[in-house]
Amino acid sequence: MNKTVLNETKAAYSDCNKLDGKVTRNLNFRASEPVSVADAVKVMSSAIDGGYNEFEPRLLKRLPKDSQVTLAREGSVCVYVRTAEKLNVEDEADLLKAVEVDLRSNGEYRIWWD
Numbered sequence: 001m002n003k004t005v006l007n008e009t010k011a012a013y014s015d016c017n018k019l020d021g022k023v024t025r026n027l028n029f030r031a032s033e034p035v036s037v038a039d040a041v042k043v044m045s046s047a048i049d050g051g052y053n054e055f056e057p058r059l060l061k062r063l064p065k066d067s068q069v070t071l072a073r074e075g076s077v078c079v080y081v082r083t084a085e086k087l088n089v090e091d092e093a094d095l096l097k098a099v100e101v102d103l104r105s106n107g108e109y110r111i112w113w114d
Helices: 003-012 037-047 057-062 089-096
Strands: 028-030 068-074 076-082 100-103 109-112
Touching (some): 037 068, 057 089
């Protein structure tokens, strides 16, 4: 697992995990690099205790296996996903229980939960 991404994500979500008793949450966070789906699940499981709003880390397992996931926090849980598969944004929103799923001009999918 990428320890840098783990540490920066835990810091951004520190209000959810009581990181060393310090709360330094970052509501405008984007991880420094992407990780695999498996690592994204592990990192978010460490960063938040259980779920956060409608997000649960296990939901990320529903992404295509080749996905590269950049963890983020934009007020609430957000991820940016790169995959070779073309995703149907409406189907993905339902599948992932996400409020927003959209394809950006750079080819990334932005997925946001509330």
